Amino acid sequence: MSEIERTYRVQGFTCANCAGTFENNVKELPDVSDAKVNFGASKLKVVGDVSIEDLEKAGAFENLKVYPAKEQLKEKPFWKQQQFAQTVISGLLLIIGWVLVFQRGESDVVAIGIFASAMVIGGYNLFWQGLENLAKLRFDMKTLMTIAIIGAALIGEWGEGATVVFLFAISEALERFSMDKARQSIRSLMDLAPRTATVIRNGQTVDVPVDEINIGEIMVVKPGQKIAMDGTVERGASTVNQAAITGESIPVSKGLADEVFAGTLNEEGLLEIKVTKRVEDTTIAKIIELVEEAQAERAPSQAFVDRFAKYYTPFIMLVALGVAVVPPAFFGADWSTWVYQGLAVLVVGCPCALVISTPVSIVTAIGNSARNGVLIKGGVYLEELGSIKTIAFDKTGTLTKGVPEVTDIISVNDYTDQDVLTIGAYLEKSSAHPLATAIMKAASLAGIEATEQTVADFRSVTGKGITGLVNGEPYFVGSPLYFEELNIVLPPQVHSLQQQGKTVILVGKQDHLIGYIGVSDQIRTSSPSLVRRLKELGITKTVMLTGDNKETAQAIGKELGIDEVRGQLLPHEKLNWVKQMKERSKVAMVGDGVNDAPALATANIGIAMGGAGTDAALETADVALMGDDLRKLPYAIRLSRKTLTIIKQNIAFALGLKVLALLLVIPGWLTLWIAIFADMGATLLVTLNGLRLLRVKDKEK
Structure with missing residues (x-):
């Protein structure tokens, strides 16, 4: 069990x-x-x-x-939290204590009592946890601060000890604020989808909590309302703002059978939507779950910081002990002075800023990318993305729209274009191939009713074409290779169309050609500018891997400015090419998340197109472009690089300020005041620096 x-x-x-x-x-x-x-x-x-x-x-x-x-x-506002009240009371007592010191001197009993009260009230949680850690020999920042503050009291530095407690509380508040701000991106995603929806039950419209809505129920969404559940349009037409899910800034037209997502905004018409997923399985719910899991994944830099902090804290304690003991024990220096310096070393060595330096950056970046339609599934992928030098693309559905269209109909031997399209449609109506769909669509637009014609003895020749009897006569539809096997001479124009990046489908009889049809999968309008922008970002090599014929692949690759094109590849051959490229540089593979799954999984970073509503893309890839929009890729790379830069800056700030403060020990100038301000200053610096990632925007929006 x-x-x-x-x-x-x-x-x-x-x-x-x-x-x-x-x-x-x-x-x-x-x-x-x-x-x-x-x-x-x-x-x-x-x-x-x-x-x-x-x-x-x-x-x-x-x-x-x-x-x-x-x-x-x-989350409760900060001013309503218990820590806020404790900090305020501690601060007020601290002010009163220092006023009394200036009036009566440092030895005033009342002032000392007030300082002690400020320390206990402001540092209650700190002392409680610090002493427990000390008893268990667990050394962290609270252990360091507890020892330092108690030590300050023992040597009579009540005022400075109380000040350290107050400023440490402020430093922790900054840390809470920064993480809360970073989490806000995810919290705002949670608030996107309504908690209730209007559904039709027993002929009546009723408002129902989303948890109680079942798959198959009809949901009514008025103009200006948010869609509460994933589904398909059963009745009505409208435009829907999908920016929250896909990052698209332009609303998308929706009609009968179109898919819609929870959390998106119905802008114009009344929609009746058939619910297709339960509330916990909607795209927005899956995004939130994956992003939250991604925030838990430790990035390499965070793992380094965690390992470093594990040894850093005991090291600081040994240094502080050495500073407190060695000068008075071996060089006759004043015990009180150097014990004080040792306590200051404990305070300045507190690793608050170092520990927060990476998480605040990672959480902020992953939350920001999710709001811009890019789902990055962990800190490790966020960091890796910025170091990619080679990007391999699948062609169909990635660089192209994935919807073939008829571009040319050419007849020969006294036949008409109508004859070519009619015979082509008669035979292709029984095929599920995407090229067949393109021919059927063209025939429908030309007014040809292919479904009314019976085709006898229909046969499919795998990878080559199809054949059948129309009105008792045999006809053939297929690739140039198929017709060459039939010993039919092909006109030179066929090769010319292939050089233009088009797939050619021939139509003929046993001994002669009737004509041929040029079909092209149209290049996405964003693809040429995407390749150019990637090269501007320093991507050294772009590669296209496709199962399409080599001439078509070369023509499309040349039009897009792709560096290397590999055509007529089976899935396992794509996988082998990715493995070979990985030996030379870090590789990202961009595909649709279904038939490219092996290559996506093998690449250093797998990037799936069309994450919205596509479970396979969300599950198989390290990064999902939710809006099916390649223009999000340069944004993701820029965000990754900016995150890496900020993490490095944060680690440098956190350690640099502490090193500078520790150098003040040499002339004996380090005080508890300087120590706590150095620690708080470092925390403030890394916090504000990490939150700068909220300002990284998708330039295409």
């Missing part, structure tokens, strides 16, 4: 270390075999049978509140 796995939302996280402590506490609970905290999304996944009350006891050190995953939490 498998163990119970449940997901919860957590309210009240103040820092990444606190999230780690909470995770460890939950793992230690009876009947819990595993637990994982997603700090970026404020979620907890527990394997085991445990109550919410027990989980909240495990988070009592931070006064955490735990809720079922389906509940949409509204």
Whole structure:
């Protein structure tokens, strides 16, 4: 029997270390075999049978509140949180204490009592957790701060100890603010879809919570209303703003049988929509789930910071001990002065800024990309995307529209164009091939009723063409190779059409040609500019991998400015080409997420087109372009590179400011004031720098 796995939302996280402590506490609970905290999304996944009350006891050190995953939490404003009240009271007491010091001197008993009260009120949670960590020999930032503040009190520096408590509380508030701001992108996605919808039941329209709506029910959406569930249009026509899901800025026309998504806005007409997915399976729900999971995935830089911080904190404690003990013990320096310096080293060594430097950037970037129609499924892919040098594209449905159209109808041997299209349509009506669909569409537009004609002895010749009897006479429709096997001489114009990037379908009898049809999969209007922009971004090589014939592939590749074109490839051959390219540089593969799955999975980064409503694209790829729009790709690369730059800057800021502050130990100038301001300054710098990623926009919107 498998163990119970449940997901919860957590309210009240103040820092990444606190999230780690909470995770460890939950793992230690009876009947819990595993637990994982997603700090970026404020979620907890527990394997085991445990109550919410027990989980909240495990988070009592931070006064955490735990809720079922389906509940949409509204974060309390900062000024309504308990920590805010404690910080304000601590700050007021601190001011009163310093006023008394200036009036009566540092030894004033009342001032010392007020400072002590400020320390206890402002640092209650800090001391409680710090002492518990110390008892368990667990060394983190709260352990460092607890030792430093208690040490300051023991050597009589009550005022500075209280000031450090107050400023540390401000620093933690900055950290909470930054992560809350970063999570806001996901919270805004959660608010997109309405909680209720109007459905038709027993001939009446009634408002029903979305949780109670079943697949197959008809939902009524008026102009100006948001669509609550995924579905298909049963009646009506309108334009729908899909920007929230796909990032498209221009509303899309919707009519009978067209797919619509929860969270999108019906702008004009009244729509009746048949529900196709339950609320937990809608595209918006899947996006939110995948983005939250992506925020939990540690990027390489974050893994480095976590490993570094693990050894950094004990190292700082040893340095602080050395500063406090070595000068007075071996060089006759003043104990009080150097113990004070050692305490200041503990404060300045607090790794707050370092720990927050990467998560705030990753969470902000992934949330921003989701709002712009690009789903990046983890920090590792976000970082990898910026270092890609080679991009391989599938042709059909990626660089082209994926919908073939008839472009040329040419008759020979005294036949008419109508004859060519008529015979072609008669035989192709029984085929499900995309090229057959294009011919049937052209025939319908020409007024040819192909379905009324009976075709006897119909046979399909795999990979070559089809044959059948029309009015008792045999006809053949197929590729040039098929007709060469029939010993029919092909006119030179056939080769000319192929050189133009068109697929040629021939129509004939046993011994002569009736004519031929040119079919072309139209290039997306965005494709030429996309290739140009990628090269401007420094992509050194673009490759097109396609199963289409080589001449057609070469013609399209030349028109787009693709560096290398490989045609007539089977899926396993595409896979082999990706493997070969990976040996020379980092490769991204762009495809439709279905038949390109092996190549997508093998590339350093798999990028799927048309993620909206396409489960295969969402599942198989590392990155999904939700709006089926290749123009999102340069934006994603720019965002990745900007994120990498900001992470490096943040790590440099966090460590650089601390190194500068620590250098003040040499002349004995480091004070608790300077130490806490250096720590808070570094936290503020990395926070604001990380939030700059909210400003990276898709230039095509």
